[in-house]
Amino acid sequence: MNYIVKRTAQAVFTVFAVITLSFVIIRLLPGGPADYLRAQLIQRSGGSLTQEQINQRIASQTNIAVDEPLYVQYVDYMASILRGDFGTSVWYSNEPVIAVLGPAIPWTVFLMATSLFIAFVLGVTLGAFMAYREGSGFDVGSTGVSLLTNSVPYYVIALLLLTFLGYRMELFPTGGQYASETTPGLNLEFVLSALHHGALPILSLVLASFGGWALNMRGNSIRVLGEDYLRVARLRGLPERRIALRYVGRNAILPMYTGLLIAIGFMFGGSIILEEIFAYPGVGYYMIQAINARDYPVMMGAFILITVAVTIGVFIADVTYGWIDPRAEGGGTRESY
CATH class of the missing domain: 1.10.3720.10 (MetI-like)
Incomplete structure (x- = not known):
């Protein structure tokens, strides 16, 4: 039983580490998804969107509120992933990711x-x-x-x-x-x-x-x-x-x-x-x-x-x-x- 508990903990930790890594890639890398989506939204809107509206759209697509502190962003991202919410697709007509991959x-x-x-x-x-x-x-x-x-x-x-x-x-x-x-x-x-x-x-x-x-x-x-x-x-x-x-x-x-x-x-x-x-x-x-x-x-x-x-x-x-x-x-x- 102890062996099964140990292996279960290792498996959960592995998945947890990968989700954390995906958050780091999305949020912290220069020129990452958030920056790319921001540039796309500004270009498509022709400057008609406010900064708050842009942040809201980025948050809906990536599950990350870019105007919140880093630890709040991480908690929100982990919570959304655990709920099965992987964000919204940029390319496939703003469909939920799960609707694209499911x-x-x-x-x-x-x-x-x-x-x-x-x-x-x-x-x-x-x-x-x-x-x-x-x-x-x-x-x-x-x-x-x-x-x-x-x-x-x-x-x-x-x-x-x-x-x-x-x-x-x-x-x-x-x-x-x-x-x-x-x-x-x-x-x-x-x-x-x-x-x-x-x-x-x-x-x-x-x-x-x-x-x-x-x-x-x-x-x-x-x-x-x-x-x-x-x-x-x-x-x-x-x-x-x-x-x-x-x-x-x-x-x-x-x-x-x-x-x-x-x-x-x-x-x-x-x-x-x-x-x-x-x-x-x-x-x-x-x-x-x-x-x-x-x-x-x-x-x-x-x-x-x-x-x-x-x-x-x-x-x-x-x-x-x-x-x-x-x-x-x-x-x-x-x-x-």
């Missing part, structure tokens, strides 16, 4: 979770076969392919797929979440359209990441295959399938559990470049647009959202690993970082 979250989760699931299952399966056929032609060839795909950045694969399958062969859409003529809802036409539009981004991530999972699974399985308890299991006459699934596969996949949950946490951060390449309106796409438009409230909202997702992923991995693997040490010696 509808994009399910699409990012769909894209990244699907690709992560496929890559993990494919990599684990391939790695297990590679370990059982260690030294064979299949093992050598699969290891080479895994090393190659794992070495190529996903955005390079994404650009190649987009160029050849999207533009030249026109087999897949080159942007959007679904066809414009499709009515969103739980219907077959919409589901198929969403899968069609997400196929290339998903394939890009799968091709770039399954090799890493396969190599990890291969190494873990080979190590487990050399354990003495497997020899005892074979001497007892246990079926080879049971040995492969319950003894080898189960123990080889456990060290990959932490990496899987951390990868889930990094879903939002890893989507930034991919969604921009495929013009796929997710959290990463809107973050890039906010950076280009200097829409600081949206940018900071996305930054906080990504940090919270990563922190939660690491926290769940750290707390639950001891439950799924009783061999893990308890107390303060267990770490997943």
Whole structure:
């Protein structure tokens, strides 16, 4: 229990520190968001707005009252973030940040979770076969392919797929979440359209990441295959399938559990470049647009959202690993970082 309390406190402190950092970036850096918004408001209004009106608009968009003392600004900013109020977007017609990023979250989760699931299952399966056929032609060839795909950045694969399958062969859409003529809802036409539009981004991530999972699974399985308890299991006459699934596969996949949950946490951060390449309106796409438009409230909202997702992923991995693997040490010696 003390261990869980300690890890919970660490996770809360991490999120608290990131929100504090975002406040510092917004308020204290020269030429930061407040100064930029002030210049924009003065330019757009042609001098018709008073200083008080400008300060009020800056406060509504950034959650910071620039005419208040620094400690008051910080308390107000923290309180608004804890309420889920990330300010108002400058670029997207003065909409609340949560209204801009909220509808994009399910699409990012769909894209990244699907690709992560496929890559993990494919990599684990391939790695297990590679370990059982260690030294064979299949093992050598699969290891080479895994090393190659794992070495190529996903955005390079994404650009190649987009160029050849999207533009030249026109087999897949080159942007959007679904066809414009499709009515969103739980219907077959919409589901198929969403899968069609997400196929290339998903394939890009799968091709770039399954090799890493396969190599990890291969190494873990080979190590487990050399354990003495497997020899005892074979001497007892246990079926080879049971040995492969319950003894080898189960123990080889456990060290990959932490990496899987951390990868889930990094879903939002890893989507930034991919969604921009495929013009796929997710959290990463809107973050890039906010950076280009200097829409600081949206940018900071996305930054906080990504940090919270990563922190939660690491926290769940750290707390639950001891439950799924009783061999893990308890107390303060267990770490997943």
